[in-house]
Amino acid sequence: MTSYVSILYLLIFLPAVLLVYNVLPKKYRPVILLLASYAFFWSISRKLLVFLLVSTVSIHHIGLWLTAVQNERNDVLAQTERSGKKAVKARYIRKQRWIVFFAACVHVGTLLVLKYSGFFGRNINALLTTAGVGLSVPILKLAMPIGISFYTMQAMSYVFDVYRETTKADKNLGRLALYMAFFPTIMEGPICRYSDDAEQLWEGRRSTLENLTFGAERILYGVFKKIIIADRLNIMIKILYSGYADYDGGMMAVAAIAYTCQLYMEFSGTMDVVIGSAELFGVVLPENFRHPFFSKSISEFWTRWHITLGTWFRDYVFYPLSMSKPLKKLTSKARKKIGNHFGPLIAGTMALFVVWLFNGLWHGAGWHYIFFGMYHLVLIVAANFVEPFTREFLEKIHIRREEGPYRIFRMIRTALLVCIGELFFRAEGLRAGLCMFKKMVTQFTLRSFTDGTIFSLGMDKLDFIVAALAVIFVFAVSVVSERGTDVRKVLSTKRRIIRWAVCYGLILCCIIFGAYGMNYTPVDPIYAGF
Amino acid sequence: MKEQIIEILEDIQPEADYETCKTLIDDHILSSLDVLSLVAELEDEFDVTIPTVEVIPSNFNSVDAIAAMVERLQEEG
Numbered sequence: 001m002t003s004y005v006s007i008l009y010l011l012i013f014l015p016a017v018l019l020v021y022n023v024l025p026k027k028y029r030p031v032i033l034l035l036a037s038y039a040f041f042w043s044i045s046r047k048l049l050v051f052l053l054v055s056t057v058s059i060h061h062i063g064l065w066l067t068a069v070q071n072e073r074n075d076v077l078a079q080t081e082r083s084g085k086k087a088v089k090a091r092y093i094r095k096q097r098w099i100v101f102f103a104a105c106v107h108v109g110t111l112l113v114l115k116y117s118g119f120f121g122r123n124i125n126a127l128l129t130t131a132g133v134g135l136s137v138p139i140l141k142l143a144m145p146i147g148i149s150f151y152t153m154q155a156m157s158y159v160f161d162v163y164r165e166t167t168k169a170d171k172n173l174g175r176l177a178l179y180m181a182f183f184p185t186i187m188e189g190p191i192c193r194y195s196d197d198a199e200q201l202w203e204g205r206r207s208t209l210e211n212l213t214f215g216a217e218r219i220l221y222g223v224f225k226k227i228i229i230a231d232r233l234n235i236m237i238k239i240l241y242s243g244y245a246d247y248d249g250g251m252m253a254v255a256a257i258a259y260t261c262q263l264y265m266e267f268s269g270t271m272d273v274v275i276g277s278a279e280l281f282g283v284v285l286p287e288n289f290r291h292p293f294f295s296k297s298i299s300e301f302w303t304r305w306h307i308t309l310g311t312w313f314r315d316y317v318f319y320p321l322s323m324s325k326p327l328k329k330l331t332s333k334a335r336k337k338i339g340n341h342f343g344p345l346i347a348g349t350m351a352l353f354v355v356w357l358f359n360g361l362w363h364g365a366g367w368h369y370i371f372f373g374m375y376h377l378v379l380i381v382a383a384n385f386v387e388p389f390t391r392e393f394l395e396k397i398h399i400r401r402e403e404g405p406y407r408i409f410r411m412i413r414t415a416l417l418v419c420i421g422e423l424f425f426r427a428e429g430l431r432a433g434l435c436m437f438k439k440m441v442t443q444f445t446l447r448s449f450t451d452g453t454i455f456s457l458g459m460d461k462l463d464f465i466v467a468a469l470a471v472i473f474v475f476a477v478s479v480v481s482e483r484g485t486d487v488r489k490v491l492s493t494k495r496r497i498i499r500w501a502v503c504y505g506l507i508l509c510c511i512i513f514g515a516y517g518m519n520y521t522p523v524d525p526i527y528a529g530f
Numbered sequence: 531m532k533e534q535i536i537e538i539l540e541d542i543q544p545e546a547d548y549e550t551c552k553t554l555i556d557d558h559i560l561s562s563l564d565v566l567s568l569v570a571e572l573e574d575e576f577d578v579t580i581p582t583v584e585v586i587p588s589n590f591n592s593v594d595a596i597a598a599m600v601e602r603l604q605e606e607g
Contacts, residue, residue, distance in 0.1 A: 085606075164583045303558040315586065318562050323569065323582040331570050340541065344566035352562075384563055402545075 002044060004187065004273045005226045010219070013040070017183075018280055022207055029204030033178055033281065040183035041146065048145035055107060056177045059155045062103045063162045063169030063176075069095050070165065096163050103159045111152045114144045119365030147186040149362060153312055154180060158194045160316050167194050175202040184277040188270050190288040191308040197283055205282040214488050215279035220506050221477075222272025227514035228470045230266035233258050234515070235458030241426055244436050249444035251453065252436045256423040260415075261471065263422060264292070267306070291478045292418075296401075296410040298379045301418060309362070313355045322351035341388055349381050367430040375421050466513045531576075531597050538571045539593070548593050555587040565590060572596070578603040 003009065017036040021029050041049050073092035080088050121139040128135055158179070161167035170176045179198040207215075240247060240255040247255075268289045278285045288307050295301035302310045321327065327347040335343030360373025391401075399406050420437065427433030448454055455461060480487055491499055536548045539560075546559045554560045560568065568590070569580050578600055589599045 164586065166586060166588070299561060300558070314562055319565070319585040320582045322562075322566055323580070323585050328570070331566060332573075335567075335570055340567055340571070344563055344570060348563045348566050 004184070004270055004277070005223050010223070010273075014277060014280070018207065021204075021281060026204045026206070030174065030178055030202045033183075033201060033204075034174060034181065037178065037181040037183040037186065041181060041186060044187075045143075045145045048143060051110065051145045051148065052151060052181060055110075055151060055155050056180045057173070058106055059103070059158050059180075060170070060173050060176050062099060062159055064171065066096055066099055066159070066162045067169040069099065100159060100163050104156065107152050107155050107159075111148055114142050114148060116361070116365045117142065147188075150189045150191055151180050151186060153191045153309075154193075157191070157312060157316065161194060170194070170198065172202070175199075178202060182278070182283075184274045185285065188267070188274065189306075189308055190271065190274070190286050191312055192286060196286050197278075200283045201281075207280055207282055210492075211279055211282045213492070215276045217488050217491070217503065218276030218279060219273050220276075220503065220510075222269040222274075222276060223510055223514075224470070224506050225265040225269030225272065225474060227510055227516055229467050229474070230262045230269060231515035232459065232463055232467050233262040233265075237262055237426070239457045241428060241432075241436075244427075244432060244439070247439075247453070248448055249439045249442065250446050251448050252423070252440035253444065254448075254454070255426075255436065256419040256440065259426045260419045260422040263426075264289075264305075265471075265474070291482045293415050294411060294478070294482050295414050296407060297383055297414060298376060298417060299383065301414055302376070302380075309359070313359060317358060318351050318355050321354055322347050327351065342385075345381070345384055348384075349377075352377055352380065363425070368424050368427055368433050371430055371433065372421055372425045375424065379417060470509075470513070531600065532593050534575060535572070535593050535596050535600075538568065538575065542567045542571070552592040554592060555590050560590065568596075572600060576600050576604065 013036075017032065021032050024032060038049060041052060069092060073088065076088050076092075077085055117140050121137050125136045125139070128137075158167065158176075162169045175198055178201045179192070179194055182192075182197070182201055185192060237255065237259050240251060241259070244252065244255070271288045275285045275287070286308055290304040290307065292301050292305035295304055322331075322344075327350060331344050331347040334346050337343070356373035356377040357370065358373075359376075360369040360371070363369045363372070394401055394406075401407065401410070423436055423440070424430070424433035427436055455464075459467075477487055491502060539546070539548050542564050543560060546554070548554075551557075551559060555565070565585065569585065572578065573580055580599070580603065584599060584603070589595055
């Protein structure tokens with residue numbers, strides 16, 4: 001079971017768990033979900049399940065430890081005079097920070113060792129060789145448990161929230177275990193906070209007809225996006241990215257756009273399957289996408305694409321850094337000298353640098369991922385820097401930035417910038433990414449579109465037509481949703497024959513036009529690799 | 531206090547209805563950099579220190595929430 005869009009998951013595992021879940025009495029339902037989640041994890045990572053178990057026990061203990069310190073602080077505060085309260089608070093904050101630091105060492109440390117030791121080892125060895133030192137560090141090949149990048153972030157968010165006292169530490173180890181391991185989210189997120197789903201999961205509510213209908217529809221839509229569009233584009237993308245030297249700049253532009261399209265359809269499609277799966281059990285998960293290609297700026301794009309990752313970095317890295325004492329002082333001084341807009345930009349840029357470095361590295365251990373992060377940092381900081389000038393200029397020439405053609409221009413500009421970023425993201429190394437980008441800019445021709453090259457990349461005319469029509473369909477649904485219409489709710493008000501026609505239509509499309517079977521190799525989920 | 535806060539907010543980001551909006555952070559009406567400006571302004575204007583643990587979406591989602599946080603911090607001294 002290596003994908004949420006596999007026959008084994010969709011037609012056997014998920015229905016079986018759903019059936020047992022609903023047949024059993026309420027008190028056993030969370031237990032079934034937990035056992036199913038561990039079985040799911042075991043089916044992919046076998047004995048590496050022990051990492052997840054250790055993480056769960058660890059945050060359970062750390063949460064209770066933080067609460068004990070907070071309770072002790074409250075007792076001491078109750079017996080302290082007003083003048084001494086500040087000192088008491090500071091003392092206990094220091095104590096709690098050490099506990100959070102310990103948690104970070106355990107959880108982030110494990111992730112660092114398993115995911116990045118090879119990358120850092122190779123780079124250290126390259127440095128030692130360049131410096132002429134005859135030493136090298138051993139490169140360890142370590143197996144990674146599935147979803148470690150995701151569940152580590154969930155674990156740390158729980159610890160941070162208990163430290164901030166926005167979440168109470170959970171005494172119930174089972175509830176915490178289910179929050180960490182819930183099978184639909186374990187492989188690719190969304191990265192949930194404890195307050196998002198832990199209580200709902202443990203409630204064991206029976207699935208209602210609405211849960212089942214809405215959940216199944218959402219799953220179907222996700223499968224449609226993934227197997228008709230994302231998996232179909234996979235062959236062409238593989239050829240273009242591995243053999244980029246043989247193609248011209250026009251094909252590099254196709255590579256950038258096609259991969260962006262594949263990544264969106266694959267990841268948002270998988271999120272539809274994940275959120276739909278949870279919905280079957282009556283559990284509402286946070287959304288991870290909000291029509292990102294309607295964004296008018298890169299900053300806005302990242303509030304609509306992989307939302308839970310962005311908010312995680314915002315809440316647990318950006319704010320704590322930019323609000324730290326030294327950066328706050330810097331902001332305060334800078335505001336007095338260079339004004340309210342540019343003042344906070346200096347400290348903000350420093351914090352954003354760390355956020356985008358982490359964001360790049362989170363996606364993988366490679367320089368092209370770091371470049372991907374830095375690329376977005378530069379775009380966001382540049383946009384913030386020119387913002388007052390842009391606003392003034394547009395007012396002078398009487399253009400309303402939120403309306404009409406200028407708004408569309410901003411959306412297209414953002415989409416193109418995103419495609420360039422994704423070109424580096426998918427490239428097989430930073431050097432390959434830079435070569436591809438250079439080709440796209442300096443050797444751009446349309447020759448490959450007319451001499452038949454475009455149809456020699458594993459996709460024939462029919463494949464392009466099917467993919468294009470499917471993209472238009474998804475785009476149309478996105479336009480309707482963006483305008484505030486809940487498509488599934490509207491569908492539920494229609495006559496039964498229309499509802500079934502839509503569902504059967506989608507199922508038939510997936511069966512007839514899905515990229516599976518003899519001519520296609522199964523495509524591994526992209527984000528599960530992060 | 532609320533009027534002062536609205537004035538500060540309008541100076542930072544003029545394109546929002548601060549009287550009614552309850553999702554300033556959740557709906558990304560205020561960007562992360564806007565929050566930095568806001569915190570600096572609030573600290574100057576109301577003579578409080580806003581610690582990092584207070585910089586969470588629920589404290590900045592509406593003018594009421596911001597005012598409540600500032601009042602609480604003033605009381606705590």
